[in-house]
Amino acid sequence: MVCQMEGNSKVSGGGENGSSSDGRPPNPLNAAYRNCFSSSRVSSTCRKTLVRHPSLVKTPEIPIEPLTMIEGETEFLPVVRSGAWTDIGIRSSMEDVYVCVDDFTTQYGLEHITEVPNAFYGIFDGHGGKHAADFACCHIPQYISEDEDFPREIERVITSAFLQTDNAFAEACSLDAGLASGTTALTALVLGRLVFLNSSSIC
Template sequence: MNGGVEPQTPPDSPSMDAGVGKPPRHHLTSIRHCASSARIAAAAASSPDYGLDLGTMSLISPTDVRAGFLPVFRSGSCAETGPKSYMEDEHVCVDNLIEHLGGRAAGIPAPGAFYGVFDGHGGTDAACFVRKNLLKFIVEDMHFPTNVEKAIRGAFLKADHALADSHSLDNSSGTTALTALIFGRTLFIANAGDCRAVLGKRGRAVELSRDHKPTCKSEKIRIEKLGGTVFDGYLNGQLAVARALGDWHMKGPKGSISPLSAEPELQEIVLSEEDEFLIIGCDGLWDVMTSQCAVSIVRKELMQHNNPEKCSGELVQEALKRDSCDNLTVVVICFSSNPPPQIEIPRSRVRRSISLEGLHLLRGALDSNA
């Protein structure tokens, strides 16, 4: 189910009872790898006596990545209410940004794509508004497309302020927001909340965002510096996230600095042929599944049917089997028209044998049990 981006403000929508919301993060200084082959390599090189054979423990990746590589974007999504009584998630998938923007696409590098997941709380107003307007705010920002990071940051704050100014939307409604904007090989991840973006890199999971929970050390320090508190894992005892758009009943006057921040944390990377797909999902998925598990499931499924929509559905169904207690929204974005290749695992270079003495001991043990 692919969402569109529209410039108009959504009409009045009935607000739900205020629910518990979610958090965001700040500038990432590095990409976190769920499986560190570098650490394994270092251990093997420094400890030959342990007989570690790196060939049996790490995955072979091509070393000749073509400089002219350009990704091909295709995506699939799945959204389920789950055990909750109503759906507050929203998402958007734009595989061809140039075509989608039409006359507004002048100066934008091709190919381009835009994706987002928005996990609402306290009703659907905020998530619906942000889904419909965030891309428009990015494209219309004065810094776009010369300074994409500034444009994205400005768009998040503009959307937040628009929620405060609206008389038709519930000001107690809020939403987390995670977007992926891609120009050519350059991927920009922006996150405010506890949605997560995970890159599948030849079978290895690479987290491109940080969950903004109030209990996260850097978020807790920021919250307390601004006069907020973290009680039982909740910001000011009310919200399960440290960053979100909306929630103006908690933020105070517009323009003031609030413990609940709408500022996104940004990550920029350059894609290579090793980068096979991206998973973005709301916390209903990540509450019950590790990043590496999700990547392993998607890669296996893509090798079988090469259908990103089926992959997103498989992740949602697996999360439901694991008793996820939240709405579930997942988007899988592939960077190639082909399925992932089979990963080569070389034969072990270490011969495993048993000594004559060991053979005699084994034979004796078997005879005694006869």
């Protein structure tokens, strides 16, 4: 096996440090590996080298032609399913919220938009109360579904939904100080084979 190390090529067979030739890390029980260290834990018989796993070595980029569909062949589409579980831990109240919508377009009345499997998932880690997490959980998917550019401009639509949610919650807090709280938000929007992830904080 040839490993790229600091710009040099090196052929490694049995491995000086007890590693095997199949790319696995060295075996600490191997005699050759144990001899690398003296009682003072200083390298004695082994050379200090940086060994990089082949998967970490940058290879030249190879241009890939776009795939074309063969007539009669169907494109792979995933089956979307989800599950969720929460645990309050040692806290006195739960401030975290999640949402799992396995059929996003149907749930929000957009069946005509797309026929590919679609879903929306979100985790909202509230702090200083649960109000912001509840608000974001309800409003982010709503703002996404109501945007006239959905699903054509997904990135802009998701960013806009987060901004609208933040502004709307800030306005709600200005009218009712009892709502004051915050949340982090991590969402995933699935459209066919694509997953759009977004992470942000609200108020």
